[in-house]
Structures are given as C-alpha cells and as structure tokens.
Amino acid sequence: MSRQPSLTQSMSALHTWAGLVLGWLLFAIFLTGTLAVFDRELTWWMQPELQDRQVDQASAVQVAQRWLAANQRDASAWNIGLPTARDPSLSVSAGEQRRGQRTLIDAESGEQITPRETAGGSFFFRFHYTLHMPRFLGIWVVGFAAMAMLVAIISGIIIHKKIFKDFFTFRPVKGQRSWLDGHNASAVLLLPFHLMITYTGLVIFFLIYMPAATDALYGGDRDALLRELRPDAQQQQGARRGEGGRPSREVQTASAAMLPLDHFITLGEAHYGAGMLSSLSVAQPGRVNARVEVRPLLGSRLELTKGEALAFNAITGELLRAPPPTRTSLLVQKVMAGLHFAQFGGYPMRWLYFICGLVSSAMIASGLVLYTVKRRRQSAAQGVWLRQVEWLNLACVGGLMLACVALLWANRLLPADLAEREGWELRVFFGAWLAALLHARLRAPLRGWLEQLAASAVLLLGLPLLDLLTALAVPDRIRLGVDLTGLGLGALLALAAWKVSTRPTATVRAARRAPAAMAEVQS
Incomplete structure (x- = not known):
C-alpha cells in the first residue's frame, strides 16, 4: 500500500506546477509592470521633441x-x-x-x-494587465495568473520549513546551490511585497472577478452601485x-x-x-x-x-x-489601488517598487530555470517535455527582455513622420519577441541564453549613445535618468551573459547535483 504524500510534499508539487505552468505569464506581467512604474518617464524619453x-x-x-x-x-x-x-x-x-x-x-x-507618434510607456502599463489581448479577456487571464501567484506564494511558505534560515543563506560560487539560495532569499526577503502587489492587483478589478454582489443587489447594474458609492x-x-x-x-x-x-x-x-x-x-x-x-x-x-x-x-x-468624505468601503478599495499603482511617496517610493519588481522578475525566472536544471539529468522519458520547457523559458524570459529594449530602439530609429508609427513600434516589439522564440527553438539552451542575454545587454548599454545621436536637444533629467537606468540594467545583463559563457562546465556539474540541492530545500 503506497504512502499518502505529506502536506509538505503536496505543497511542493503544487508550488512547482503553479509556478511552471503560469510562470511564463507571471514573468511577463511582473516585468512589464516593473517598467510601467516609470511609464510617464519612458513616454517622455520616446518623444524627444518635448523639452x-x-x-x-x-x-x-x-x-x-x-x-x-x-x-x-x-x-x-x-x-x-x-x-x-x-x-x-x-x-x-x-x-x-x-x-x-x-x-x-x-x-x-x-x-x-x-511630437512623434509612439506607443510610449503606457504600452507596458496596458500590457501588464491585459497582455495585449482584448481588455476583458486579458483582465481575466491576468487575474487567473495572479491567483496562481498567490497559490505559489502560500505553498512556498508551507514547504520552506527553514524560512528564517533561508533569509540569511547565500552560498556564492556554488553553482546550482547559489541559484537556489538566490531564489529562496529573494522570495523570503520580498514576501510582504509579493503578497501585497498580487492581492491588490486582484482587488482593483473586484467588480469583474466577483460580480455576485452587484448582480444580487443591483440587478447587474454596475453604474447603480457606483452612484451609491459616489453620490x-x-x-x-x-x-x-x-x-x-x-x-x-x-x-x-x-x-x-x-x-x-x-x-x-x-x-x-x-x-x-x-x-x-x-x-x-x-x-x-x-x-x-x-x-x-x-x-x-x-x-x-x-x-x-x-x-x-x-x-x-x-x-x-x-x-x-x-x-465629500469617501465611504469606508470605497476608501479601502482606493487605498488598495493606491498601494498597487505606487502613486504616493514620490520618486523614492517609485524606485523602491521598481527594484522590488526587478527582484521579483528575477525570482520567477530563476524558479523556471531551476525546474529544468533539476530534471536535466533525469530519464530520457522526460527529454521531449524538458526541451519544450527549456526553449519556452528562454523565449519568455530572454525574449521578452530583448523585445522591450527593441521597442525603445525602434522608437528612435523609425522615421518620426512615419504613418501609423505606433503600430510599427509594436510590430518591432512582437517581431523581436517572435525572432527570439525561433532562436530559442533552434539553439542549444546554454548557447541561446548567452546570445539573448548578450544582445539585450548590448542594446541597453547602447541606449545612452542612441539618445545622444538622435536627441533633438540636450538630454534633460528624465531622459538622462532613463539612459542611466538602461546602462545599469545593461551592465547586469552583461554580467549574467559573462557568467553563462565562462562557466558551462560548472553548470553541467551543478545540474548533476541539482536533485540533492532541491531535496535540501524541502527538508
């Protein structure tokens, strides 16, 4: 008679599959949401005619x-x-x-x-909650992914018996163990942020996700509800x-x-x-x-x-x-929305959200990579499935980063008076993402990561030069801020690409030790 899996084992499986199946969507949601923190600044950068x-x-x-x-x-x-x-x-x-x-x-x-027509930083904001789908459909898909994120967070808390220890544990230059420590530490360190940003994102669209009260009390008339809330x-x-x-x-x-x-x-x-x-x-x-x-x-x-x-x-x-004074029920919803949109606290709070968003995106990406590394040395029966996951990881993580920076380059390189210019910028964005997907499908995983990380790093490092060559005036504080941020992110991606290129042997050895490392986190 087979033993029933323990609660920790059940939660571990739930954490793995909730994170994997919707991890690609969650990475796109978190990355574009992080960029949307500075949506107005990006729009200003993308319209150099303004001073x-x-x-x-x-x-x-x-x-x-x-x-x-x-x-x-x-x-x-x-x-x-x-x-x-x-x-x-x-x-x-x-x-x-x-x-x-x-x-x-x-x-x-x-x-x-x-000024030139542009998709602007508002594109990242809209993509963050609709995934460029029809609005209602996109909101439902993103809401489903947010619920999966809550499941992954709660199950992750349950399986981390050593959650306090993980907060202080990081073993550098240890291959797979370093990745695992980084994934755990980022998850534990930003746990309050993850819970807050995920829950408040759901609360914003509560009338869409939970219409029962509106249907029962107002006959489905949403306007009647809003009139009572805001007379x-x-x-x-x-x-x-x-x-x-x-x-x-x-x-x-x-x-x-x-x-x-x-x-x-x-x-x-x-x-x-x-x-x-x-x-x-x-x-x-x-x-x-x-x-x-x-x-x-x-x-x-x-x-x-x-x-x-x-x-x-x-x-x-x-x-x-x-x-007039806001009713308590509406005030709660407004505060939740204010927490999610980070419209308070000025630039210090905005930078805090941006850094937390980057770390969260890295946490999701590292979780996706850890899944493939753990199973890379297992039986050949999982080979086909594993290969699909590997190239989807690269396409959804590396490809999306490449597409985002390609949008900025397209904004400056396309003719300023081009007809339907916004549409052409989006064609470049999705075209670059599609090219990254095809590249990921054709290249070996390690080589693919190196090339896509290096390409994104080069484009980001070249962003200040692009601005200098195409700007219509001396860069102001906002455009200079975008240039310097691009330079910093490019340096981080260049470091990641260099790590991938210089330690392929260590990565293979780490893959062989992965099952033991993953078992350690569940102990």
Missing part, C-alpha cells in the same frame, strides 16, 4: 489660458494638463476631446508642438449643466470676465499641497456661469484620487464643491 522648460504650474496655466483664448474662445470647455515632475509637458484641449486628442504647447512661448458624481454632472438644471439660452450666451486661471492653482495647492495638481478644466469659459475644476495628482495621497476635483466659480473664485 523640460522647468516652468511652474502657475506660469504654465497662464500660457495655456492665452492659447485657448486665442484659438478656442467659443469652446464649451477648456481642459489643461499641467506640467508635473514626472511629465513636464503642457497640454490643452477643448470641448469633449479626450487625452489622446490633446494639443501640446511650449510652456514658455505657447507655440504648438507636434457626488451625479452632482458633478449636474453642476456642469448649471445650478438648478440646464441654464437658459440668455444665461449661456452672457459673457463675463473670468479670474486668471493661476488664481485657481493657488486655491488648489492650498487644499492638496504644492505641486500636487494634475489638471484644470473650465466649463463655459468667458460666460457668467463659468466654472473651474482643479484635479489633484493620483499620488497626492495614499488612496487613489482618480475622479476627485475642487469646483470654483470662475468669476468670483468662490468654492462651489469640495470632495
């Missing part, structure tokens, strides 16, 4: 007001995107134009700027039509002089803090019922402040509406 004028928001809004008064005097609404530390551009639009239809103007001269939303819509309903034609056409818009920057900063404003909009500009709404940055507080605004009378400056 950081170091203009404060009060001065910039005066330039925007003059431009709109000269070019959109009769528009029903003005919208102004204010320059911030992460995005120093000044944008304007009129009427119901969306963000993608905005006009960029110079924050000093007021001249219109036409001020209807008030805002009604206020835009005028007090007491739609104003008469005579009131709509009556003109009046508005206060300078920089006055409302001062009022907004008095409420949210200096430098904490993101945009300003004017309804019915130049009329007696003109209203100004001032919106904060998403990171003005820990909770996500999307949709929040202060409303003022544009003629007198009187405060008409302040954001």
Whole structure:
C-alpha cells in the first residue's frame, strides 16, 4: 500500500506546477509592470521633441489660458494638463476631446508642438494587465495568473520549513546551490511585497472577478452601485449643466470676465499641497456661469484620487464643491489601488517598487530555470517535455527582455513622420519577441541564453549613445535618468551573459547535483 504524500510534499508539487505552468505569464506581467512604474518617464524619453522648460504650474496655466483664448474662445470647455515632475509637458484641449486628442504647447512661448507618434510607456502599463489581448479577456487571464501567484506564494511558505534560515543563506560560487539560495532569499526577503502587489492587483478589478454582489443587489447594474458609492458624481454632472438644471439660452450666451486661471492653482495647492495638481478644466469659459475644476495628482495621497476635483466659480473664485468624505468601503478599495499603482511617496517610493519588481522578475525566472536544471539529468522519458520547457523559458524570459529594449530602439530609429508609427513600434516589439522564440527553438539552451542575454545587454548599454545621436536637444533629467537606468540594467545583463559563457562546465556539474540541492530545500 503506497504512502499518502505529506502536506509538505503536496505543497511542493503544487508550488512547482503553479509556478511552471503560469510562470511564463507571471514573468511577463511582473516585468512589464516593473517598467510601467516609470511609464510617464519612458513616454517622455520616446518623444524627444518635448523639452523640460522647468516652468511652474502657475506660469504654465497662464500660457495655456492665452492659447485657448486665442484659438478656442467659443469652446464649451477648456481642459489643461499641467506640467508635473514626472511629465513636464503642457497640454490643452477643448470641448469633449479626450487625452489622446490633446494639443501640446511650449510652456514658455505657447507655440504648438507636434511630437512623434509612439506607443510610449503606457504600452507596458496596458500590457501588464491585459497582455495585449482584448481588455476583458486579458483582465481575466491576468487575474487567473495572479491567483496562481498567490497559490505559489502560500505553498512556498508551507514547504520552506527553514524560512528564517533561508533569509540569511547565500552560498556564492556554488553553482546550482547559489541559484537556489538566490531564489529562496529573494522570495523570503520580498514576501510582504509579493503578497501585497498580487492581492491588490486582484482587488482593483473586484467588480469583474466577483460580480455576485452587484448582480444580487443591483440587478447587474454596475453604474447603480457606483452612484451609491459616489453620490457626488451625479452632482458633478449636474453642476456642469448649471445650478438648478440646464441654464437658459440668455444665461449661456452672457459673457463675463473670468479670474486668471493661476488664481485657481493657488486655491488648489492650498487644499492638496504644492505641486500636487494634475489638471484644470473650465466649463463655459468667458460666460457668467463659468466654472473651474482643479484635479489633484493620483499620488497626492495614499488612496487613489482618480475622479476627485475642487469646483470654483470662475468669476468670483468662490468654492462651489469640495470632495465629500469617501465611504469606508470605497476608501479601502482606493487605498488598495493606491498601494498597487505606487502613486504616493514620490520618486523614492517609485524606485523602491521598481527594484522590488526587478527582484521579483528575477525570482520567477530563476524558479523556471531551476525546474529544468533539476530534471536535466533525469530519464530520457522526460527529454521531449524538458526541451519544450527549456526553449519556452528562454523565449519568455530572454525574449521578452530583448523585445522591450527593441521597442525603445525602434522608437528612435523609425522615421518620426512615419504613418501609423505606433503600430510599427509594436510590430518591432512582437517581431523581436517572435525572432527570439525561433532562436530559442533552434539553439542549444546554454548557447541561446548567452546570445539573448548578450544582445539585450548590448542594446541597453547602447541606449545612452542612441539618445545622444538622435536627441533633438540636450538630454534633460528624465531622459538622462532613463539612459542611466538602461546602462545599469545593461551592465547586469552583461554580467549574467559573462557568467553563462565562462562557466558551462560548472553548470553541467551543478545540474548533476541539482536533485540533492532541491531535496535540501524541502527538508
């Protein structure tokens, strides 16, 4: 009679298969999510026509007001995107134009700027939660992968009986043991981060993943739920039509002089803090019922402040509406979303999330590699399956890194006036990823890792030179930051490629010792 597997053995199998089957998806989700931490900075780098004028928001809004008064005097609404530390551009639009239809103007001269079309850093943000699938389908696939991540985390905690010891254990220059120590140490060190980022990612889309309450209490009407959670939303819509309903034609056409818009920057900063404003909009500009709404940055507080605004009378400056206190249930969800998006704490917090994301990506990649190394010396019956896993590991890890940096190179090398330029950038991204997949399928695993790591390292190390040769002005602080980060990541990948190239014999010996090393972590 065969023995029933112990809890540790069962959890070990669950950890292995949950990590392997969805590990490729999880690596893509974590890597692109890590890059999305600096999505605005990447977009700025990918539009070298823009220049950081170091203009404060009060001065910039005066330039925007003059431009709109000269070019959109009769528009029903003005919208102004204010320059911030992460995005120093000044944008304007009129009427119901969306963000993608905005006009960029110079924050000093007021001249219109036409930057190149680009996928920008927002591509990594969208890919992070949709995998470039149709939005609803992508959210469900990513949610399934996130649940697998939670399973892998919890099962990993159970099988690590020596979890405290693993926190302090790292044996360098020990081949397979060093990889295993690195995998364990990164998992234990960042365990709170892994639990937080995975759980909060699921909470963001709780209405999609758990619709039962909405179906039962609101008949599936999501808007009814949101209206009850945010009763001020209807008030805002009604206020835009005028007090007491739609104003008469005579009131709509009556003109009046508005206060300078920089006055409302001062009022907004008095409420949210200096430098904490993101945009300003004017309804019915130049009329007696003109209203100004001032919106904060998403990171003005820990909770996500999307949709929040202060409303003022544009003629007198009187405060008409302040954001009401948030209901506890909605506040919890906003705080969870704020924790996931890292919109609080400024650049120190953003860099912390970026480093944690890189370490997490390395943890997932090392777990995928450890699976193949452990089984490389086992029976030939597993040879076909193992070979598929090996080239998929290389294609999904090395290939995705290569595709990401190829997107940056394509942004600078494609003609600036190319038609459908954003689409061509994405073709380069997926084309490079496909080429990496074919390369991984045709090359021996060790050789494939060396070549793809080296290719990514060369492209990243060459990023500052590419910027210098194709920049339209002296690199500013944001572009220089992207260049230096690329240089640092390129150096790390070059070191990894060098390690692979100089120790092939040690890698084979480590593979033979792998079963004993893997058994040690389960003891």
